Amino acid sequence: GAVVSQHPSRVICKSGTSVKIECRSLDFQATTMFWYRQFPKQSLMLMATSNEGSKATYEQGVEKDKFLINHASLTLSTLTVTSAHPEDSSFYICSARDGQPYNEQFFGPGTRLTVL
Amino acid sequence: AQKVTQAQTEISVVEKEDVTLDCVYETRDTTYYLFWYKQPPSGELVFLIRRNSFDEQNEISGRYSWNFQKSTSSFNFTITASQVVDSAVYFCALSERPYNTDKLIFGTGTRLQVFP
Numbered sequence: 357g358a359v360v361s362q363h364p365s366r367v368i369c370k371s372g373t374s375v376k377i378e379c380r381s382l383d384f385q386a387t388t389m390f391w392y393r394q395f396p397k398q399s400l401m402l403m404a405t406s407n408e409g410s411k412a413t414y415e416q417g418v419e420k421d422k423f424l425i426n427h428a429s430l431t432l433s434t435l436t437v438t439s440a441h442p443e444d445s446s447f448y449i450c451s452a453r454d455g456q457p458y459n460e461q462f463f464g465p466g467t468r469l470t471v472l
Numbered sequence: 473a474q475k476v477t478q479a480q481t482e483i484s485v486v487e488k489e490d491v492t493l494d495c496v497y498e499t500r501d502t503t504y505y506l507f508w509y510k511q512p513p514s515g516e517l518v519f520l521i522r523r524n525s526f527d528e529q530n531e532i533s534g535r536y537s538w539n540f541q542k543s544t545s546s547f548n549f550t551i552t553a554s555q556v557v558d559s560a561v562y563f564c565a566l567s568e569r570p571y572n573t574d575k576l577i578f579g580t581g582t583r584l585q586v587f588p
Contacts (some may be wrong), residue, residue: 383562388574399578424498447515457574460507463517 358384362464368449369440370472377435377467379450386452389433391425392470394447406433440471474499476566478579486572493549495564501525506540506547507576512560520562523547524573536582554586571573 359382369375374406387408392400404420406412406427414420421446424436433452437444447468451461475498485491497506508520521531523540531538535552551558561581567573 390574391485395481396560397581397583399580400576401578402499428556449515449517458505460519460522463509464514465514468515 358382358388358462358466360450360453360462362450362467364467365465366468366470368470371441372439374438375436375437375469377448377450377469379435379452379464381431381452381462384452384454385430386433387455388422388450388453389427390453391433391435392449394449394466396447396470397405400449403435407424437469440469442471445469445471456464474501474568474577475549475565476564476577476579477532478562478564478582480519480533480582482512482583484585484587487555488492488553489586491554491584491586492551493551493562493564493584495549495579497543497545497547497564498565499568501569504569506518507565507567508538508547508549509563509565510560511563511581518562545567551584554584554588559584 361380363378389406391403393403394400402415403418404412404414404425406425408427408430412425427433447466449466451463453459453461477496504525506523510518528540537550541550561583563581564579565576
């Protein structure tokens with residue numbers, strides 16, 4: 357299957373700082389990328405969907421000013437957690453898909469964010 | 473509303489035992505996709521299978537098999553002769569829209585532990 361990478365894999369930051377997480381599709385053009393959040397021992401919850409060159413579509417309850425998403429190219433999307441607080445600590449997973457809406461999503465390895 | 477239920481939170485088996493992970497879904501759509509993903513301790517989601525709602529044939533892939541029954545809205549996953557490497561959290565997921573995999577609704581996952 358296609359490969360999706362995330363960087364960093366793990367980040368620890370102080371409360372109040374901003375953290376940027378990158379998601380890259382390595383061997384295909386990802387016209388659509390998705391960002392999920394997973395709390396310990398819980399399921400994945402979709403945060404937002406981003407299409408290359410467009411503003412991201414956020415799911416209900418997700419603060420767009422808190423979680424800034426940029427999808428500037430066909431291979432890169434970034435999630436910036438602004439003014440992070442301990443409750444933002446979580447496992448963030450991105451996935452990517454090519455242009456066909458019925459194709460499967462390929463998931464990245466995830467980024468574990470810990471906010472002190 | 474769409475919903476995926478994985479009633480088994482944790483299952484423990486001894487190597488070589490067969491194990492079945494249950495998945496029950498709810499949807500008003502007549503056309504949808506069902507998925508199974510594996511999440512090992514490393515965190516990366518590994519795609520296992522996608523099934524179109526029109527295809528009720530059971531599928532076998534090595535030690536893995538899937539039983540899709542629309543009459544009971546179930547899509548169960550069986551691992552035959554389990555191995556320690558099968559230890560992971562397994563998620564069942566449903567696509568919210570027909571012919572579109574954008575919004576995946578995940579179940580809460582089943583943690584499988586296979587002991588030697």
